[in-house]
Amino acid sequence: MIDIICIEDEEVFRRNLTEILEAEGYKVKAFSDGAEALTYMQSPHEGLPKIVICDINLPQVSGYEFVRRIKxxxxxxxxxxxxxxxxxxxxxDIVKGMALNVADYLVKPIDFDILTSKVKSLMG
Structure with missing residues (x-):
C-alpha cells in the first residue's frame, strides 16, 4: 500500500523529496503532473494513499484542480x-490554497525537517 503520493514537476526536487520520505520509511509513488496522479487516484492499484504532497503549478492539471477533483x-x-x-x-496564494481545505501549505524552498514533521503528524 502507498503511504504518500508526491506530485512535483521538477525532476530533481521530486527525486529528492521521494528519497527523503522513503528514508523515513514511507512508501512513495511520485508523479510529474496532476493528470497522471489523478488517473492513479481514480483507479488505485495499491490502494489510496494516506497523504498527498502536491505542487500547485503543474502541467496539464494544476494542484488546485487536482485537489478539487479528488474531493x-x-x-x-x-x-x-x-x-x-x-x-x-x-x-x-496561501489563502487560495488553504480555501481548498488542505492540511498545509508550505512555501518553497522547503525545509525537509518541517515537511517530514508535518507528514508524521498527519500519519498519526
Missing amino acids: MLDSQAASIPVIYLSAMGQKQ
Missing part, C-alpha cells in the same frame, strides 16, 4: 490530507 471522487479520497508545496508564497 469529488468519493468520501475516502476526499478525506486524504493534502500538503501543498509551492513557490507561490504571497498571502493571496
Whole structure:
C-alpha cells in the first residue's frame, strides 16, 4: 500500500523529496503532473494513499484542480490530507490554497525537517 503520493514537476526536487520520505520509511509513488496522479487516484492499484504532497503549478492539471477533483471522487479520497508545496508564497496564494481545505501549505524552498514533521503528524 502507498503511504504518500508526491506530485512535483521538477525532476530533481521530486527525486529528492521521494528519497527523503522513503528514508523515513514511507512508501512513495511520485508523479510529474496532476493528470497522471489523478488517473492513479481514480483507479488505485495499491490502494489510496494516506497523504498527498502536491505542487500547485503543474502541467496539464494544476494542484488546485487536482485537489478539487479528488474531493469529488468519493468520501475516502476526499478525506486524504493534502500538503501543498509551492513557490507561490504571497498571502493571496496561501489563502487560495488553504480555501481548498488542505492540511498545509508550505512555501518553497522547503525545509525537509518541517515537511517530514508535518507528514508524521498527519500519519498519526
